[in-house]
Amino acid sequence: DAGVIQSPRHEVTEMGQEVTLRCKPISGHNSLFWYRQTMMRGLELLIYFNNNVPIDDSGMPEDRFSAKMPNASFSTLKIQPSEPRDSAVYFCASRAGTGRNEKLFFGSGTQLSVL
Amino acid sequence: GNSVTQMEGPVTLSEEAFLTINCTYTATGYPSLFWYVQYPGEGLQLLLKATKADDKGSNKGFEATYRKETTSFHLEKGSVQVSDSAVYFCALSDPSGGGADGLTFGKGTHLIIQP
Numbered sequence: 001d002a003g004v005i006q007s008p009r010h011e012v013t014e015m016g017q018e019v020t021l022r023c024k025p026i027s028g029h030n031s032l033f034w035y036r037q038t039m040m041r042g043l044e045l046l047i048y049f050n051n052n053v054p055i056d057d058s059g060m061p062e063d064r065f066s067a068k069m070p071n072a073s074f075s076t077l078k079i080q081p082s083e084p085r086d087s088a089v090y091f092c093a094s095r096a097g098t099g100r101n102e103k104l105f106f107g108s109g110t111q112l113s114v115l
Numbered sequence: 116g117n118s119v120t121q122m123e124g125p126v127t128l129s130e131e132a133f134l135t136i137n138c139t140y141t142a143t144g145y146p147s148l149f150w151y152v153q154y155p156g157e158g159l160q161l162l163l164k165a166t167k168a169d170d171k172g173s174n175k176g177f178e179a180t181y182r183k184e185t186t187s188f189h190l191e192k193g194s195v196q197v198s199d200s201a202v203y204f205c206a207l208s209d210p211s212g213g214g215a216d217g218l219t220f221g222k223g224t225h226l227i228i229q230p
Contacts, residue, residue, distance in 0.1 A: 004158070042222035043159075043204065091158055101147050101166050101208070104218065106158030 004107035006092050012113045018080040021110045024073055025094030033104065034067055034077050035091040043091075049075065082114045117142045121205045121221035128195055129229055136190040136224050138179075138205035146209035148172075148181050148188040149218065153202040162190075162203070200228045 005024040013019055025032050033048040047057040052069045069075040079086055089111050093104040121138045147166045151159040163172030168183035179190045205221040
């Protein structure tokens with residue numbers, strides 16, 4: 001398996017523009033997570049899905065952020081409108097089960113720069 | 116709520132030195148504990164885990180023991196190599212705490228090994 005695939009690897013955009021980040025989880029995994037990584041706050045959980053259903057989005061910073069998982073093999077994280085403070089590395093991760101001992105598999109991340 | 120505290124970096128060591136990265140946690144239930152490692156330009160990957168008190172997780176010469184009495188999970192390695200240079204994240208999973216069914220991560224410790 002190719003692992004968790006994220007695109008794009010790098011995104012540079014201007015303030016106010018819409019940004020869409022994409023994730024393809026490992027086939028057969030039924031949990032998917034979106035994280036944001038910054039120097040100041042470290043790794044923050046934004047939202048996670050079980051069986052394509054959003055379970056907890058309490059980490060989503062504000063209404064400008066939205067996430068969808070239309071099917072088991074694809075998820076998007078959208079920021080509209082984007083702001084400079086959204087600049088960070090965004091990671092998608094997937095997990096085979098829902099047990100707390102199951103490990104997460106991370107993608108390589110999307111480096112987002114909002115100018 | 117749950118939290119993980121780990122020593123701030125960067126930690127700079129010479130090759131073959133002994134490594135300790137401290138990690139302590141706060142959890143409402145009985146968490147599983149993890150160390151993840153992030154190499155430059157990549158996502159996080161599981162290094163080792165322990166699921167109950169007194170368990171020792173080990174991998175690639177690294178080990179950590181789940182100490183319930185001190186709520187700690189310190190990472191150790193007897194002789195580090197340049198290839199161990201990375202960012203190390205301590206994490207816990209504790210769905211019983213009422214939080215998200217993901218992981219709570221520490222802020223990460225950047226380890227630099229000099230030849």
